[in-house]
Amino acid sequence: MEYLVSATTDVGNVKKTNQDSINVKTMTINGEKVVMAVLCDGMGGLEKGEVASATVIKAFHKWTVEVLPGLYARGFTENDIRSEWTRLITENNEKIKLYGKRCAISLGTTITAILLAKGNYYCVNVGDSRTYEIYDQVVSLTKDQTVVARDVELGLITPEQAATDPRRSVLLQCIGASETVYPDFFFGKEKQNAVYMLCSDGFRHEISPEEIYAAFRPDNMMSADQMKENEIALIDLNKRRMERDNISVITIRTY
Amino acid sequence: MLQVGSLVDGKYRILSEIGHGGMSVVYMAINEKANKTWAIKEVRKDGVLDFEAVRQGLVVETDMLKKLKHQYLPSIIDVIDQDDSFLIVMDYVEGNSLEKALKEYGAQPQESVIEWAKQLCDVLGYLHTREPAIIYRDMKPANVMLKPDGHVTLIDFGTAREYKEKNLADTTCLGTIGYAAPEQFGGMGQTDARTDIYCLGATLYHLVTGMNPSEPPYEIKPICDINPGLSSGLERIILKCTQRNPDDRYQSCAELMYDLEHYEEIDDVHRKKQMRKLGLFAGMAVLSVAFAVGGFSVGQVARSKATDFYEEYMENADSATNDTEKIDYYTKAIAVPNKAGTEDAYLGLIKAIKSNNNESVFTAQEEEIIVSQIMNNRKELEANPEAYVDVCFELGKLYWYYYDNGNGDNQANRMKSSIKWFENAINYASEDYPNIGMCRVYSSIGSFYRDISTATVEASDRGLYRPFFDELNQLLDTVFADDEDEIVKLELLELARSAMQQYATKMKKDEVSLEEMQALYQKVESQLDAVATTTDATDEKKASTKALLTDTLHAIQLAYGAE
Numbered sequence: 055m056e057y058l059v060s061a062t063t064d065v066g067n068v069k070k071t072n073q074d075s076i077n078v079k080t081m082t083i084n085g086e087k088v089v090m091a092v093l094c095d096g097m098g099g100l101e102k103g104e105v106a107s108a109t110v111i112k113a114f115h116k117w118t119v120e121v122l123p124g125l126y127a128r129g130f131t132e133n134d135i136r137s138e139w140t141r142l143i144t145e146n147n148e149k150i151k152l153y154g155k156r157c158a159i160s161l162g163t164t165i166t167a168i169l170l171a172k173g174n175y176y177c178v179n180v181g182d183s184r185t186y187e188i189y190d191q192v193v194s195l196t197k198d199q200t201v202v203a204r205d206v207e208l209g210l211i212t213p214e215q216a217a218t219d220p221r222r223s224v225l226l227q228c229i230g231a232s233e234t235v236y237p238d239f240f241f242g243k244e245k246q247n248a249v250y251m252l253c254s255d256g257f258r259h260e261i262s263p264e265e266i267y268a269a270f271r272p273d274n275m276m277s278a279d280q281m282k283e284n285e286i287a288l289i290d291l292n293k294r295r296m297e298r299d300n301i302s303v304i305t306i307r308t309y
Numbered sequence: 310m311l312q313v314g315s316l317v318d319g320k321y322r323i324l325s326e327i328g329h330g331g332m333s334v335v336y337m338a339i340n341e342k343a344n345k346t347w348a349i350k351e352v353r354k355d356g357v358l359d360f361e362a363v364r365q366g367l368v369v370e371t372d373m374l375k376k377l378k379h380q381y382l383p384s385i386i387d388v389i390d391q392d393d394s395f396l397i398v399m400d401y402v403e404g405n406s407l408e409k410a411l412k413e414y415g416a417q418p419q420e421s422v423i424e425w426a427k428q429l430c431d432v433l434g435y436l437h438t439r440e441p442a443i444i445y446r447d448m449k450p451a452n453v454m455l456k457p458d459g460h461v462t463l464i465d466f467g468t469a470r471e472y473k474e475k476n477l478a479d480t481t482c483l484g485t486i487g488y489a490a491p492e493q494f495g496g497m498g499q500t501d502a503r504t505d506i507y508c509l510g511a512t513l514y515h516l517v518t519g520m521n522p523s524e525p526p527y528e529i530k531p532i533c534d535i536n537p538g539l540s541s542g543l544e545r546i547i548l549k550c551t552q553r554n555p556d557d558r559y560q561s562c563a564e565l566m567y568d569l570e571h572y573e574e575i576d577d578v579h580r581k582k583q584m585r586k587l588g589l590f591a592g593m594a595v596l597s598v599a600f601a602v603g604g605f606s607v608g609q610v611a612r613s614k615a616t617d618f619y620e621e622y623m624e625n626a627d628s629a630t631n632d633t634e635k636i637d638y639y640t641k642a643i644a645v646p647n648k649a650g651t652e653d654a655y656l657g658l659i660k661a662i663k664s665n666n667n668e669s670v671f672t673a674q675e676e677e678i679i680v681s682q683i684m685n686n687r688k689e690l691e692a693n694p695e696a697y698v699d700v701c702f703e704l705g706k707l708y709w710y711y712y713d714n715g716n717g718d719n720q721a722n723r724m725k726s727s728i729k730w731f732e733n734a735i736n737y738a739s740e741d742y743p744n745i746g747m748c749r750v751y752s753s754i755g756s757f758y759r760d761i762s763t764a765t766v767e768a769s770d771r772g773l774y775r776p777f778f779d780e781l782n783q784l785l786d787t788v789f790a791d792d793e794d795e796i797v798k799l800e801l802l803e804l805a806r807s808a809m810q811q812y813a814t815k816m817k818k819d820e821v822s823l824e825e826m827q828a829l830y831q832k833v834e835s836q837l838d839a840v841a842t843t844t845d846a847t848d849e850k851k852a853s854t855k856a857l858l859t860d861t862l863h864a865i866q867l868a869y870g871a872e
Contacts, residue, residue, distance in 0.1 A: 220494040225483065227483065232482060
């Protein structure tokens with residue numbers, strides 16, 4: 055599989071700092087193309103959220119560069135990815151918690167990451183950032199770990215109520231502020247001529263799946279430049295609609 | 310920051326830092342002249358964005374706190390307002406926090422937890438009855454110190470109220486906001502005394518089970534489900550404290566305190582009430598008279614007498630005009646010696662409970678009647694497996710379709726509660742038991758609902774939806790072929806409908822085809838139309854399922870991307 059990638063982040067309308075961190079890396083291992091994309095939405099008092107998100111991004115980058123090639127060469131399974139990433143997330147949860155304790159602040163970060171390799175996707179999620187697959191429609195691969203998403207699942211509230219629930223920005227867990235983090239994993243076959251998109255919640259509150267599809271549908275994403283333009287267009291749309299959060303998006307086009 | 314070794318206000322020598330919170334550091338200090346240790350909380354300027362506002366808040370707050378005097382609160386004895394910081398001098402509390410106790414030893418002994426609960430309830434009640442009332446808002450194990458003498462102290466009290474309001478404009482994580490009661494997220498009305506009661510309930514739950522309610526599976530389960538050795542009285546107390554709606558909780562600490570002081574009797578009261586209701590005493594009295602009349606009759610005679618009594622009670626139950634009387638006679642029949650293993654009285658009891666009070670509801674009170682009858686006579690029943698299997702099957706269905714323990718009508722809850730009865734039936738049934746297939750379907754659908762949320766959290770839910778879908782179909786076919794009650798049919802149709810709406814996407818992933826999905830939908834739609842309703846309640850049920858059909862169809866279309 056071949057890949058085009060693009061990534062954009064924006065501080066947004068209101069906040070003074072951008073606490074989102076993003077990273078996308080394409081590599082060639084044994085002559086085969088691989089993409090690893092990670093997006094973290096940091097949170098915390100005293101503008102330290104970016105410390106948490108950057109810490110996790112760096113840890114995953116290091117893993118991608120140092121560990122993934124060896125793993126790839128030996129051949130890996132879904133379970134290998136599950137245990138490797140769970141370990142990374144657990145380590146960083148402890149690290150950030152300790153940092154928070156030392157500085158007497160609470161901070162944390164979400165993560166959504168996807169590895170495209172060997173015809174499969176390997177996706178992990180903690181919190182409310184999302185990874186989508188866009189082919190003939192927009193499908194979320196991840197499931198939000200939020201209080202309201204859990205309540206919808208349990209049938210306590212409807213999706214419509216969830217959209218306006220005062221608890222809608224409360225995460226069930228995040229890296230750095232949970233006693234133990236239990237990441238969700240999602241695995242599947244990667245599609246050719248599809249777009250994989252990672253985004254922070256700031257990217258998706260004000261725009262509809264239809265608008266995302268219109269901008270990011272595969273035949274509208276034919277070059278890295280075009281992808282970048284489309285990302286900026288949607289971020290601008292978000293800002294015009296008075297989104298208050300930081301806004302970040304990564305897109306990967308397969309062909 | 311205060312320097313260790315420095316002298317503050319000419320009196321207090323700073324000895325060491327003992328902790329820090331969001332915007333403050335706590336030091337241990339000694340008044341050298343009086344040779345007494347104190348805790349000094351320093352609110353740092355560098356940790357606060359608008360320090361002037363904070364300082365004003367603190368002045369008001371500490372003035373109020375200085376007036377408080379309670380054995381489970383540290384006293385504030387001095388407030389020092391310096392240029393760059395704000396210092397609060399208060400009692401130094403020896404000991405460890407309950408959070409530390411939880412970390413080191415896990416779940417705490419029930420007796421200790423109840424003792425702490427009473428003390429915390431006492432101090433919260435004291436705060437709530439001040440003029441104006443003080444709401445603590447941050448009850449959690451980390452804020453409770455356990456002193457060497459076994460008493461608790463509520464700490465972290467020196468910060469102004471504003472900081473305890475959860476600021477949820479930004480994204481936050483359950484891990485950092487603790488056991489926030491639903492109303493603390495705003496939008497649900499003011500926080501009040503009942504907010505503290507919620508958080509106290511969550512604290513007790515965490516202490517006594519060792520499970521943090523703000524970690525997976527993020528719920529407060531009945532504590533006896535986690536550890537059957539715990540008191541069911543305490544279970545009730547915790548569940549009542551942590552109701553979502555403040556109106557359903559204890560309304561004051563005084564109410565809660567009463568129950569905490571009588572938690573053992575809550576079980577006892579229940580047992581006694583039940584006994585009275587069951588007429589066990591009456592039954593026993595009648596029997597003893599019977600035996601007295603029969604004189605020193607040999608066992609054979611006693612047995613035939615007993616049979617007579619049994620027949621008589623059963624006949625009385627049959628001819629009784631109201632269900633309460635019927636229940637009474639059936640329980641008397643069960644109490645007849647040597648008859649506890651006969652199924653008819655139990656089946657009669659189940660039937661009477663179903664229609665008792667002219668409502669098709671199986672209440673918690675009725676649950677206790679039937680379950681205690683079965684538990685008390687389990688040995689006799691198990692000795693007669695055919696009877697036991699019938700009773701378990703009928704009771705399972707009673708739970709499945711009629712159970713309402715007062716916590717709102719929750720389909721998932723009803724199904725979960727029924728599982729063990731269907732499983733009992735399966736365990737004791739012989740292979741030629743005609744209903745064994747149904748038992749398996751019920752138990753497996755129930756287990757699906759019990760396990761699905763955990764499975765989704767663990768991402769191991771894939772593959773569970775296909776069998777679930779097939780079982781739904783099977784259950785629908787069997788129930789409609791058997792011509793069951795209208796309420797049974799309506800419940801089942803609603804179950805199938807909500808399952809399609811909720812899990813359409815998942816079912817699609819598990820390879821349920823669009824055709825199969827549509828077939829099930831049409832089955833539900835046409836059978837719903839065909840159900841004839843005879844009461845207002847079933848009318849309403851039918852209408853509400855019908856009203857949701859459009860949404861369901863929409864969900865299916867969305868999942869399958871069909872037009």
